[in-house]
Amino acid sequence: MESKSTSGGVVRRREGTLGGRSSRYNPYAVVTDNKYEKLKELVVQLGVELSLCVAESMFLMCDNRNNMLLFCFQICKKPDNPVSERLIDVMHHVYFNEIMSKNRLHPETICPRSVHCGLIGHAWEDFDYLIRLMHRLARFLIINRFSSAHDRLLTMDMAVIKRKLMKKLEDKLRSAKDASEANGFARETLEPTIAETWKALFKGVAKATKIRLLCELFHPIFGESWQPVWRRPTESSTPRPVYTISNDFAKQEELREEVVRFGVELSLYVTETMFLMCDDIPSVLLFCKRLWVAVGKDLNQPNDNPVIERLLRVFHYVYSKHIKPKNGSGDGGGTSSVQWELAMACFEDFYVGFRDLHVFVRDGRQEFTSNSIYETLRNIEEKLRRGKAVSKANGFARKAMETEVLVMWKSVFDEPTMGLWALRMMRVGIIIDMFYHPLLKEENSLVLAFSCLNIM
Numbered sequence: 001m002e003s004k005s006t007s008g009g010v011v012r013r014r015e016g017t018l019g020g021r022s023s024r025y026n027p028y029a030v031v032t033d034n035k036y037e038k039l040k041e042l043v044v045q046l047g048v049e050l051s052l053c054v055a056e057s058m059f060l061m062c063d064n065r066n067n068m069l070l071f072c073f074q075i076c077k078k079p080d081n082p083v084s085e086r087l088i089d090v091m092h093h094v095y096f097n098e099i100m101s102k103n104r105l106h107p108e109t110i111c112p113r114s115v116h117c118g119l120i121g122h123a124w125e126d127f128d129y130l131i132r133l134m135h136r137l138a139r140f141l142i143i144n145r146f147s148s149a150h151d152r153l154l155t156m157d158m159a160v161i162k163r164k165l166m167k168k169l170e171d172k173l174r175s176a177k178d179a180s181e182a183n184g185f186a187r188e189t190l191e192p193t194i195a196e197t198w199k200a201l202f203k204g205v206a207k208a209t210k211i212r213l214l215c216e217l218f219h220p221i222f223g224e225s226w227q228p229v230w231r232r233p234t235e236s237s238t239p240r241p242v243y244t245i246s247n248d249f250a251k252q253e254e255l256r257e258e259v260v261r262f263g264v265e266l267s268l269y270v271t272e273t274m275f276l277m278c279d280d281i282p283s284v285l286l287f288c289k290r291l292w293v294a295v296g297k298d299l300n301q302p303n304d305n306p307v308i309e310r311l312l313r314v315f316h317y318v319y320s321k322h323i324k325p326k327n328g329s330g331d332g333g334g335t336s337s338v339q340w341e342l343a344m345a346c347f348e349d350f351y352v353g354f355r356d357l358h359v360f361v362r363d364g365r366q367e368f369t370s371n372s373i374y375e376t377l378r379n380i381e382e383k384l385r386r387g388k389a390v391s392k393a394n395g396f397a398r399k400a401m402e403t404e405v406l407v408m409w410k411s412v413f414d415e416p417t418m419g420l421w422a423l424r425m426m427r428v429g430i431i432i433d434m435f436y437h438p439l440l441k442e443e444n445s446l447v448l449a450f451s452c453l454n455i456m
Helices: 033-060 065-075 082-100 115-142 148-174 177-182 187-198 207-222 233-237 253-276 281-299 306-327 338-363 366-393 398-410 420-435 445-452
Strands: 002-004 011-013
Touching: 033 065, 033 082, 033 115, 033 148, 033 177, 033 187, 065 082, 065 115, 065 207, 065 420, 082 115, 082 187, 082 207, 115 148, 148 177, 253 281, 253 306, 253 338, 253 366, 253 398, 281 306, 281 338, 281 420, 306 338, 306 398, 306 420, 338 366
Parallel strands: none
Antiparallel strands: 002 011
């Protein structure tokens, strides 16, 4: 039926029917059970293909156990969602049933510069993006009643993943296909088992089971005392700010030189404090860990913060090159010693100094920040004066250390020469070497470092 205006200009049609059915699109219409099941099948299929890429990467790196398990740790670092649960199952099966049981594993130290590690580093952003998209898709499908607008968005997302992202990842891994197959990767053999795992995507896994699988998977590198840490939602969902350097530093060379000078001075006082306690290795490591965690947690951006990165490198250089070789596993007076009390008296000044140096680099506020750092340096020098004779007797030589520390800080404004994945692997290697120490008395020290800071 039609209605016409009296002016003869506009013809209006009633929102009627076309072939007995409404022709109007309703974006809030509920998706039918049939469509819902098809969407679930598509997500499962994508999960299987993603898991095969993960498995292929594990076989590619199985000549270095630590590299491979740290890759797995990154894949499932947020284990409290269905996608991570399935990936944990897949990685556990591949590690124990396909690699370890068939003697394909070669334990080694972390080697961030290995060829295969470099390839995975090149593909890491694709893995990370795909996993986050899969989390999003699964979250929509957890509730089985959503609008047809969501239906269209989900279908579009899966089409993009399938056509572009997954193909991009597979192309990168294809360049090392011969190596992964030589190490035992067989796609046709693994695919049925992985497909069966992903069929349970929306059924959930008991927390006790997840803890068992994670512990079995990561105890070889983190130790028997390691336990997975579930972040609170507010912590895991808060985005970390991108680290930026003030534009002033691109224009004024003297500002850059001042940052380097402040960084060297603070680092030398940190080094002197480490030598002060070097007859007690656990105290040295505990001091370093507490300072690193405190500064990094306050700045909330340890991944790409050059100030914290230099602090960590100074810690490791002094510990591995000067203290550990000469003192072995020395166990002195612990946290009740006079040296420890002196180090803790300087702790707040160290914390303030590195925090202000970060602000200086970020904002270029020379008038305020440089004065604050000068004051901090004076406070530290005055407090450490009481222990100067002890630190010198323990081997601290300021002039000799200054040369090495200066090299680290001179590159603070340079672009990294290593890839992102290689930098992450180097950082984790330092953390494992220093903060997971059998004499470090604080329980789950490495776990604390990982849970307080998103170091990866």
